[in-house]
Amino acid sequence: MRDILLFLDYDGTLVPIKKAPELAVLRASRRRLLERLSRKAFVCIVSGRSLADIQKLASIKDIAYIGNHGLEISYRGREWIHPKAKRIKPVLNNVLERIRQKTGDWPGLLVENKGLTGSVHYRRLAAPLPKKLRDITEYEVQLRSGELKLTEGKKVYEIRPNVDWDKGKGVQELIRWLDIKQPALRIYIGDDQTDEDAFRALDRHDISILVGKRQDSYASSWLPDVAAVWKFLGALLPMIVPPPFKKHRDRGSG
Template structure:
């Protein structure tokens, strides 16, 4: 397995991305600029982190977040006006102050809501499970369950037997199962769209989870084709799958180290 290198032992290799207002800085939220907590409602982005991101925007105008959360939820967490916001793993984004959603995605919303109702009914006896309606997708959180792996298997088995699930995409993340439309963007394709639309030549991407591997993989591919210079940074933990690490160039150990890296990016 290819192991990423510890970022702070190799900062010189990132000098070409620093102090360049054509460099894009794109980050995930949960587990990257916000600590992983028992429930999604408890997650916060510290004021220190927000202030550091604002400094990033001063030097790197194309700075943004790509998250599994809804656009509204992401904005409420950060409240940074000029930041690029991409929500629901790329299914929606803010452009010129307006939320844009792929029209092909919208027809699946009623189906997702119907499946969500059935999942809630089937799993209503599992008090440790939390359900999150994100508008364009639906998430089952089982982090609070003592027997998390067993609950995961039960939930996936129930979902697989529901007729609606055959028409939708079922994906997993850190102690979550997500129901999404079978079309539209993932973090990789939305990053590629961002690169093409903004003529990005350099990009730093930061993430920690399975869906971030889509972005890592896409950027590695574009890098090899010399279409963009990129660097992938993973916040590594015991929950980070090996294939996510394999597609990262460097790793850090915590959200605090992401903030430290951002400070290095803004340091003259």
């Protein structure tokens, strides 16, 4: 049997998107399901959040985590940070501070510094998104376009180091760490525009699942919402050949 590598986006995939990012906590029963899955398959949570944040929120031991859209990876005590992104940190801090200064009195706006990237969340902004916010963010990022770039998520502007790196490249980097003898089946589930990079990094023998609908997605299949993702994961669990069977089979052939 092929090994299964399961890559799961977090917000909008494992938890519904909350107005306050800190409220997106995993339910205990769902955490247990992921723990059980991780004993039969390789499990990795992939997020735009910082590594520290996503590890704390998901709070599952012995699985892999990819944070900051692929720029940070942690697995079994090994930690990796994209070297160029690390060098750009002071520039990012400065740009986020300037955006904060220009928007400080806007109720509901959250400018979040995630270490290697920044997020300007406007989900809780009382008034409809003022064009001014986009203009300010674009302007400030443009001033440092050699180091930074702007991308858009769901009700959020993401300010990221201008490096050729994304969730897909993070996934590929992590797979290189694993000692996999034969081609594994990779499953990636995600809802965001940034997950498209990971969908693209897979090939036709893998399974890419978009949560929700989007036109022109690279995903090969889709699920309607977070509840459907958990139904899928629950159905997947008993289907994976448990390790004792694998050991038995290995003995038989050797």
